[in-house]
């Protein structure tokens with residue numbers, strides 16, 4: 001049975017080829033047989049992960065916390081200089097130019113990305129907006145979020161900052177950023193399932209040293225990554241603690 | 252033990268007060284009416300040991316507190332205690348986290364320069380192998396209405 005590898009559905013579509021190149025390189029260097037498994041939505045991915053369908057994952061902090069805590073996944077690495085920040089944006093034509101201009105009954109367009117939504121709701125709380133006085137609509141991609149803002153169907157959109165920055169200039173010219181987060185503590189991470197636990201150190205060393213050789217560098221370029229940084233177990237614990245303070249209580 | 256605040260660090264007109272900390276020792280503090288607004292889009296993060304001694308502070312925590320990192324790490328979190336904060340708020344904080352639960356509240360903090368800043372704080376116990384080993388606090392920007400309500404409420408408490 002090959003190992004299953006999945007990545008967060010919030011990656012930009014143009015990096016898809018990069019992940020296939022990475023997977024080929026990774027198999028060659030670990031001797032593992034790995035099948036890259038991509039899901040179209042967070043929902044599909046969550047169901048697959050919950051059914052123990054994947055043992056190598058590249059996921060957002062909220063999912064990482066769940067996997068480490070509930071499924072015994074172990075941290076491997078995160079991408080250098082790539083933090084999870086969010087952008088809250090409105091149409092360029094919107095008279096509102098500051099967060100305090102956002103009022104109750106706000107129509108928000110978003111994707112199902114759990115960490116973007118968590119950070120955004122925390123930022124909106126500062127202007128007295130919360131789940132009870134905003135209307136949220138979830139779309140399949142950021143570009144559909146943009147379309148709904150431009151059509152006036154939504155007042156504001158919630159974006160992963162990297163995804164916002166990767167929008168074309170033509171699109172960005174029609175939007176206005178109200179707030180860009182600067183949390184600096186949250187990041188996507190590569191994790192392995194418990195059955196690969198004895199390979200943790202080896203895989204960490206392998207990924208961190210990718211920048212040391214031309215082949216590894218080429219693979220990183222295909223992914224548009226500067227390199228991997230090792231995640232210590234304690235760093236992961238810290239991110240778990242942080243997420244615990246940020247997720248609203250369900251009880 | 253926390254040292255008294257230093258008048259030379261204070262910017263502008265100030266008042267003086269003496270805080271009783273952990274019901275043991277007192278600390279002379281100086282405070283002004285100048286507010287420093289919460290930095291947009293940021294989270295202020297710190298961790299303490301089980302006694303409330305700061306063990307980790309992120310860069311924006313250090314910047315907002317106005318102290319150097321060395322003046323914060325290894326010192327009790329009450330180094331930021333503002334006289335307008337009712338002590339019952341912190342009693343509630345400690346009771347809550349010691350029971351293993353999450354505490355949330357609006358807190359007015361005192362900076363080294365005597366200015367203050369408001370935060371919405373969430374404090375959680377960090378549990379490892381079933382035991383509380385430390386506490387983490389994450390602060391975000393509070394809404395104007397939440398601060399106004401707290402100002403009113405805290406005046407009625409001691």
Ligand SMILES: Cc1cc2nc3c(=O)[nH]c(=O)nc-3n(C[C@H](O)[C@H](O)[C@H](O)COP(=O)(O)O)c2cc1C
Nearest residue numbers: 272273299303328329331332333341374386387388
């Ligand atoms: C993780 C954590 C963070 C805290 N952050 C603050 C803070 O920002 N400001 C503050 O005045 N007290 C904070 N406290 C509470 C202090 O430890 C202390 O209880 C409070 O300043 C009142 O002082 P006292 O307990 O000596 O009366 C924090 C406690 C914990 C566990």
